[in-house]
Amino acid sequence: xxxxxxxxxxxxxxxxxxxxxxxxxxxxxxxxxxxxxxxxxxxxxxxxxxxxxxxxxxxxxxxxxxxxxxxxxxxxxxxxxxxxxxxxxxxxxxxxxxxxxxxxxxxxxxxxxxxxxxxxxxxxxxxxxxxxxxxxxxxxxxxxxxxxxxxxxxxxxxxxxxxxxxxxxxxxxxxxxxxxxxxxxxxxxxxxxxxxxxxxxxxxxxxxxxxxxxxxxxxxxxxxxxxxxxxxxxxxxxxxxxxxxxxxxxxxxxxxxxxxxxxxxxxxxxxxxxxxxxxxxxxxxxxxxxxxxxxxxxxxxxxxxxxxxxxxxxxxxxxxxxxxxxxxxxxxxxxxxxxxxxxxxxxxxxxxxxxxxxxxxxxxxxxxxxxxxxxxxxxxxxxxxxxxxxxxxxxxxxxxxxxxxxxxxxxxxxxxxxxxxxxxxxxxxxxxxxxxxxxxxxxxxxxxxxxxxxxxxxxxxxxxxxxxxxxxxxxxxxxxxxxxxxxxxxxxxxxxxxxxxxxxxxxxxxxxxxxxxxxxxxxxxxxxxxxxxxxxxxxxxxxxxxxxxxxxxxxxxxxxxxxxxxxxxxxxxxxxxxxxxxxxxxx
Ligand SMILES: Cc1cc2nc3c(=O)[nH]c(=O)nc-3n(C[C@H](O)[C@H](O)[C@H](O)COP(=O)(O)OP(=O)(O)OC[C@H]3O[C@@H](n4cnc5c(N)ncnc54)[C@H](O)[C@@H]3O)c2cc1C
Numbered sequence: 120x121x122x123x124x125x126x127x128x129x130x131x132x133x134x135x136x137x138x139x140x141x142x143x144x145x146x147x148x149x150x151x152x153x154x155x156x157x158x159x160x161x162x163x164x165x166x167x168x169x170x171x172x173x174x175x176x177x178x179x180x181x182x183x184x185x186x187x188x189x190x191x192x193x194x195x196x197x198x199x200x201x202x203x204x205x206x207x208x209x210x211x212x213x214x215x216x217x218x219x220x221x222x223x224x225x226x227x228x229x230x231x232x233x234x235x236x237x238x239x240x241x242x243x244x245x246x247x248x249x250x251x252x253x254x255x256x257x258x259x260x261x262x263x264x265x266x267x268x269x270x271x272x273x274x275x276x277x278x279x280x281x282x283x284x285x286x287x288x289x290x291x292x293x294x295x296x297x298x299x300x301x302x303x304x305x306x307x308x309x310x311x312x313x314x315x316x317x318x319x320x321x322x323x324x325x326x327x328x329x330x331x332x333x334x335x336x337x338x339x340x341x342x343x344x345x346x347x348x349x350x351x352x353x354x355x356x357x358x359x360x361x362x363x364x365x366x367x368x369x370x371x372x373x374x375x376x377x378x379x380x381x382x383x384x385x386x387x388x389x390x391x392x393x394x395x396x397x398x399x400x401x402x403x404x405x406x407x408x409x410x411x412x413x414x415x416x417x418x419x420x421x422x423x424x425x426x427x428x429x430x431x432x433x434x435x436x437x438x439x440x441x442x443x444x445x446x447x448x449x450x451x452x453x454x455x456x457x458x459x460x461x462x463x464x465x466x467x468x469x470x471x472x473x474x475x476x477x478x479x480x481x482x483x484x485x486x487x488x489x490x491x492x493x494x495x496x497x498x499x500x501x502x503x504x505x506x507x508x509x510x511x512x513x514x515x516x517x518x519x520x521x522x523x524x525x526x527x528x529x530x531x532x533x534x535x536x537x538x539x540x541x542x543x544x545x546x547x548x549x550x551x552x553x554x555x556x557x558x559x560x561x562x563x564x565x566x567x568x569x570x571x572x573x574x575x576x577x578x579x580x581x582x583x584x585x586x587x588x589x590x591x592x593x594x595x596x597x598x599x600x601x602x603x604x605x606x607x608x609x610x611x612x613x614x615x616x617x618x619x620x621x622x623x624x625x626x627x628x629x630x631x632x633x634x635x636x637x638x639x640x641x642x643x644x645x646x647x648x649x650x651x652x653x654x655x656x657x658x659x660x661x662x663x664x665x666x667x668x669x670x671x672x673x674x675x676x677x678x679x680x681x682x683x684x685x686x687x688x689x690x691x692x693x694x695x696x697x698x699x700x701x702x703x704x705x706x
Contacts, residue, residue: 127424128428129153138216142382219371278369304333497676650665656693
């Protein structure tokens with residue numbers, strides 16, 4: 120094994136969270152910072168000819184190769200887990216920028232009570248209403264503490280949107296249910312394509328409060344506080360799963376790299392697959408001394424460092440702690456230990472597929488050009504008489520119609536399943552089929568968790584991560600409750616036929632849900648039930664920080680990346696302003 124000279128900081132993972140921390144440390148300190156990224160380099164110019172649906176959206180060339188590393192899954196603790204041979208339900212990214220290079224750019228803020236979900240639910244409904252097997256807990260930070268960081272993250276990406284709550288004043292047209300915001304969005308909302316406009320008008324006619332989706336694919340040219348300029352969106356339609364060829368969507372490669380490249384104290388090493396955190400434990404104290412990785416040639420390398428940040432997304436943040444024996448692994452049988460607990464996957468479904476007489480022009484737009492309806496999110500409904508807790512939001516987007524992935528959905532009146540009649544109907548309905556989605560909160564449960572698989576191993580012989588994960592009655596009842604509401608909106612839009620969602624059975628990896636998998640290294644106010652403190656510092660290893668969705672104690676209905684960036688900025692301030700002056704526990 121080769122040992123390299125020591126650096127001040129090593130960051131594992133070159134996605135949004137890792138590169139944002141690298142940018143902050145590079146710009147604000149003189150520390151030597153090394154980012155280790157397992158995939159290859161990337162830049163906007165690489166996407167100039169990117170409209171290849173087979174390569175990007177079907178063969179997933181920007182994503183993790185499941186033949187080299189995957190997870191195993193079982194629904195219950197007593198079942199045998201089997202490896203996912205393909206990534207379908209969620210798509211782990213790889214390479215510089217991570218999944219942020221091919222995300223959809225939907226960037227709402229979570230409702231304020233998400234951060235205090237246990238306290239607020241107990242206050243309103245009492246302990247008896249909590250699901251039997253729940254593991255929900257407060258996050259250890261409040262929305263008010265994070266508000267300035269949400270604002271900074273929005274400024275960084277130039278988010279387009281319309282405020283619905285400016286310093287407590289409700290503004291029609293924006294999301295009037297959102298938490299207070301200290302500033303309007305940096306850029307105006309994007310254009311509303313035809314199908315989302317139909318949805319908006321129908322939802323409004325039914326008394327809902329539709330509002331434009333906050334979007335990291337921006338409506339007009341924008342220069343952020345770091346001096347990085349990006350152009351406005353051209354609504355080309357090739358968005359999520361593709362790199363943005365003009366750089367209108369905020370991606371780590373076009374938003375963070377231009378700044379990082381100016382700071383000589385930061386270097387990025389690609390093809391560096393980190394396998395272990397090296398640490399010493401003596402006298403009840405632990406310290407990280409660096410990380411071990413394999414370079415592209417397979418050679419094992421030790422990179423010593425004073426400060427270690429994990430930013431390798433939910434799966435590898437959790438797996439690296441487990442493989443390295445850092446902290447205590449969660450044991451679902453006894454409830455002891457924390458690493459691996461509170462695995463969640465946002466409840467994301469096509470609540471209804473609706474068929475129309477007229478074309479919907481769904482081939483143009485962007486992954487976030489559309490409309491949300493948040494009237495049923497969080498605890499906005501009174502759940503006293505409802506058979507579930509919490510909620511989510513409805514969404515209608517454009518750019519959902521790609522010729523290969525989205526071809527072949529026909530209405531129930533078409534009885535043929537193949538042949539000339541089916542083909543004719545499939546062509547007819549290709550651009551006449553719209554989807555009203557629903558994105559719901561996923562509570563944490565004691566028996567939904569991650570640990571190391573005893574049987575299956577990756578390309579290097581290390582144990583795969585094992586998911587024990589299934590839906591509970593809370594999610595099933597929530598979906599049962601909202602589906603008829605989506606049908607009602609589709610009817611008001613003029614849909615001629617519909618296919619409503621058939622209900623959540625077992626957790627099913629055969630269809631894409633979202634890449635919003637959280638938990639495993641959760642944050643909290645106490646070392647007894649969390650892995651990291653509110654500054655994302657490991658409770659037992661003070662020079663180790665963990666960034667990303669793995670720190671979410673449960674899964675709010677909204678997409679996670681804005682919150683991931685806000686928490687990363689919160690940690691960067693704590694490290695620069697406090698930890699570097701006095702390296703000790705921050706909480
Ligand atoms: C198709 C798609 C659409 C999405 N749309 C949205 C959306 O609209 N809104 C939203 O909020 N979120 C969305 N997401 C999710 C969003 O992309 C992620 O939340 C975000 O990218 C997470 O950033 P991260 O830096 O924490 O992790 P990642 O982006 O996953 O980056 C982690 C990096 O770590 C590297 N890595 C992993 N393991 C190792 C290792 N052992 N050694 C070295 N490097 C390693 C990976 O290669 C990767 O580059 C979407 C994701 C996908 C795939």
